Amino acid sequence: MGIDTVRAGTAGEAAGRRREQRGWYFYDWACSVYSTSVLTVFLGPYLTSVARHAADADGYVHPLGIPVRAGSFFAYSVSLSVILAVVVMPLVGSAADRTGRKKPLLGAAAYTGAAATTGMFFLDGDRYLLGGALLVVANAAQSVAMMLYNSYLTQIAPPAERDAVSSRGWAFGYAAGSLVLVANLVLYSAHDSFGLTETAAVRVCLASAGLWWGVFTLVPLRRLRDRHTRVEGAAVTPGLRQLAATLRDMRRHPLTLAFLLAYLVYNDGIQTVISQASVYGSEELGLGQSTLITAVLLVQVLAVAGALAMGRLARVYGAKRTILGSLVAWTLTLGAGYFLPAGVPVWFFVLAAGIGLVLGGSQALSRSLFSHLVPAGKEAEYFSAYEMSDRGMSWLGPLLFGVTYQLSGSYRSAIISLVAFFVIGFALLARVPVRRAIEKAGNPVPDTI
Template identity: 35%
Template sequence: MSEDHRATREGDGGGLLRRLGLNRPELRAWAMYDWANSAMVCTIITAVFPIYYSEVACAGMDPKTASGRYAMATTLGMVIVAVMSPILGAYADQTASKKRLLGRFLALGLFATASMFFIHTGDWILASILFILANIGANASFVFYDALLPHIARDDEIDRVSTAGYALGYVGGGLLLALNLAWIRFPGWFGLPSGPGLTEAQATLPARLAFVSVAIWWLVFSIPLFRRVPEPPVSGGERWAGLHPVRASFGRLAETGRHLRRCRQGFLMLLAFLIYNDGIGTIIRMATIYGTELKINSTVMIASILLVQFVGIPCSFLFGSLAGTLGVKRSILLGLVVYTGICVIGYNMSTNRDFLILAVLVGVVQGGTQALSRSLFASLIPRSKSGEFFGFFAVVEKFAGIFGPAMFAIINMASGSSRGAILGVIGFFLVGGFLLLMVDVEEGQRLAKEWDLNDAAPTPLAATASPGA
């Protein structure tokens, strides 16, 4: 691509969009998938479904038993995705099928969330199965979504594009959650059954419709990605030519494992991320079920989660700008310090106001910390193996969703309360932060660039990146 043509493409979106990292159609389309899938994360994983699971699907059970079953369902779904992710990532690179595989797991997630409409009182087994499937569909799709990022964004754009995706996710997830909250709290406004004397099916209808709305929202706003984001070509796969794609994928996967030592800083970043993101994921996934256990008002909890979305919008962009000033690594470390304070407040939480304070603090750091982790890792790996390396990234991310909830379940069963687990989460932030301090970002980025320069089939992006990128 010529310099003039590239300059024209970059200028299409205007100055504001360029500063936000959304100045080209493929960047906006990619970021819209965050808008789409955040509805699932907000309504299903974080806000409405955990309360519905505890109060309806597990009706009549002790709250700590419901919390334990929810934690185990979360753990099982994450284990399955963690095992599949590196194999699927290698296969996607070998066959140039990132978008196709993303679509298939999207379809699984849509089926599971829409089917939650049929969960009624006492259906905890059905609820657990569908929740596991929804987690598999969503989190497996993230493997291929994240792997597309280094193919559409240059080195000087990647932090802004990643944080812009998270910010749009806050908007999309927050808007649908606000609508869900409105018809759950005031069903009569929307022509839904309300008032005394409702049957079980009528009383649960607003929440069950919320689950269906997630599937519709997720589907509709995923369309731009499939229309605008190009499928990256097969890269560096000549040595596997002629082999069956599955066999070649395992060969590439084994090679990627060996090559991790060539990405020493990327590997160290993965290890740090495994540990500190376990703490972040635990807070995201267990906050509402923990609040239900402590008898925090359900409307307050959902409204607080909604507040997280809208606090997170400017804060995600702020972290993107902060990374340009402090550096990506320091910005992430700042987020981990805030998360440590969140754990202390969570341990002492007893009132609706406490939950609200926690929500605001989480909104300040959640999107920026995770987005910068994604973009930092993307800058430390070769683009020609993005699918495989993001497969490993997904393994780490999913295992980070295993240990925290499992810890919750174990402490819950041992002590009859989840409070102790909240303090245990601090350890993840301390150890992960220490390992992150050891990452040499400049060295890692230099080695990743050298790898791509030596690759026999560099991606088009490598050829178009500016010399100073």
């Protein structure tokens, strides 16, 4: 009877863990539509066109009196969103670890982002400042919510399962992005049939992403559980003092910081490609919105397969080697993108296919690998630093992209400048002894890592 009781308890615990994992997947299902439809496809070209409509005779807009080339406004807005996220994320992360109440904070961040995204329906005419403000709020909120979401990984999956669970989460997100992009493509391509102008169709697509985000966030909020892991005397620590303590604590784990630095560099490049690819396609290559949507849809479909396939490769070769291989592929793909001929969609589709095959896996495995390097009880704090460069929240890449375009007037020069992030990131990651880093963090080392 005792053995049967233990087995029943173990089976019940496993069933509860799987239920939480399925709920966790659904947040990627909810929020990835924002990253895909809004950040990657519609908002870049549309906000750029709104800014150009408001620009002076020399092609500049003047937010707060600062002269900004209209073609750089979107990239600068992405960078500004990261500055806000950098301030907010460590404070929210330390509060989540202090109180153990991640779920209410996740809900608050998610619905702030969903509301800002839904508000993009009102972005028309020359309201480029409204678009920039909504983008900053939505991106920062997305960053905070993803930090909290990622920090659940260590709680819902034991070490041996994390690569697979993380990869399934990314696959869920890309599947949702594909589904909604098909609907977007139908609406945008046949907007006349729906009684909409082209501009109105774009605004409906933007707002619908916010509604999708809000509705499906209900699933993880019902299934995920709060866990109180750090309670002794920490609740009275002011937020800024806790942030300083977190930074001091991270210095005690230099190998974890070494991985984080590598990740921040190469993921900055990944996220900048994601957020600026549609601008490159429309402005430099002269491709239409329907072509861009189709290309991103191709990325989404192949990213599902790529995430799952790279998860399987990690079981054989380890997450670190698989990520390094993906960075080589990113470098080659981006280099090829520089030479794409204008006005030829087929080569843009080939480029999209290359990006899709490595996109999901490189992100999913980076998340699961980092989860092994985080000291127990400090997940949200450490993932706040991790999230500073995730999901299009990078700041240096968009800034470099925008400055390069502002100085050169060429999006080809801007896109090739991003190769540096992948080369430097590869070199930094190759030097990290991940097994020793996991041991130093006090965590069990998986057989293959």
